[in-house]
Amino acid sequence: MKAEYRSISPSPGSSFRTSIFEGKEFIASWHFHSQYELTYILGSSGIRYVGDNMANFEYGDLVLVGSNLPHCWKTVGEQKEDVKCIIIQWDEDLLSDWLEKEEFQHIKQLMQLASRGIHFDKEKAKKVESKMLELIELPPFERLLSFLQILQELAVNANYKYLAGQGFTSNLTVKESERVNLIYNYVKEHHNQQISLDAVAEKVAMNKESFCRFFKKTFRKSFFEFINEYKISMATKMLINTDLTASEIGYKVGYNNLSFFNRQFLKFVQIQPSKYRKMYRDI
Known part of the structure; x- marks a missing residue:
């Protein structure tokens, strides 16, 4: 076992989890899980930790973390609004068979890059915001299709930067x-x-x-x-x-x-x- 492990269950009727977190502050400590995670900040600000990277976050912050990469968000200072964010989490097995198909090559590359954590530019993050919000209310089949469209949009058109350093090790007790x-x-x-x-x-x-x-x-x-x-x-x-x-x-x-x-x-x-x-x- 590495960092603090979190067990994550899919949303009802779905093969992946989509949720909105709201609260006075983020409650999760530095943790990891086997699922990939896409987090979009809708409210509040503070400092984000992904691997050995530390940076500010605010509204419009969109980050993808790979499997078993430790991470957490912490509010700091006086807050004008409560925390609100959209979180999508999925197992690698969800897409494993599809990732060998030619149509999924861009998404496959995106998921490989996520091993160090990826921060997307705000312009692109804003463009997928409405689609991410809609996921909560969509029926399971339409939710999956929309989720794939979001990943493809980010994989093909978004500018991004790595977060964790290339030599970062998450092999902690x-x-x-x-x-x-x-x-x-x-x-x-x-x-x-x-x-x-x-x-x-x-x-x-x-x-x-x-x-x-x-x-x-x-x-x-x-x-x-x-x-x-x-x-x-x-x-x-x-x-x-x-x-x-x-x-x-x-x-x-x-x-x-x-x-x-x-x-x-x-x-x-x-x-x-x-x-x-x-x-x-x-x-």
Whole structure:
């Protein structure tokens, strides 16, 4: 057994599962399942984790994760609306016989690419939104046909980018997966403070040296690089959604030194905070 395993059952009368999740926040911890999963965000925002990748999510976020690839979505900061998303989950066996047919070659390639997780461009995501919403109400046979049309549309016409790194390994024990969830939650709760290595290592019942080796092996980055990446992700969201100054935002996400905040922002975003804000507001 690898990360926290989730058992998923098909929707009644169907060979795959289609559902809408609504709530104050996402309740799933970092987990995996054998099914492929296509998730489209309709409401709320926060940080998405897929393998060793961390990125912001908001309305219009469309992601495909492959079989057994650990993932989770977490709301962060003040929310203006509740979480709402469409989730489609299916076993590889659903399409296994068809994938050898010439007509399904594009979908076959898409599913192969999903082993690292795929994020689709918002323009294409918006175009399949209505079809995804309709799946909930369609009769089983029409639902399957519409689902295949969605996959074909994404496979042929969508721009995408990989999420998890090529060398990411999801071969974690249950205990290691629990540690990852504790780390995620700890950083979420304390990201605007100075997080000490001793404190987080103690939280997961490890000594400092063992914790550093575990984190580096799992995520191919140091824990402090992860913290700064998290803080900057929060900062980008605030630059777009608030009128706070860059120095105020830097302070709110846990930087007491504006110069250091600017350096970290440039490192992870490749642009200065002021230019980043202007870029989005000029759209």
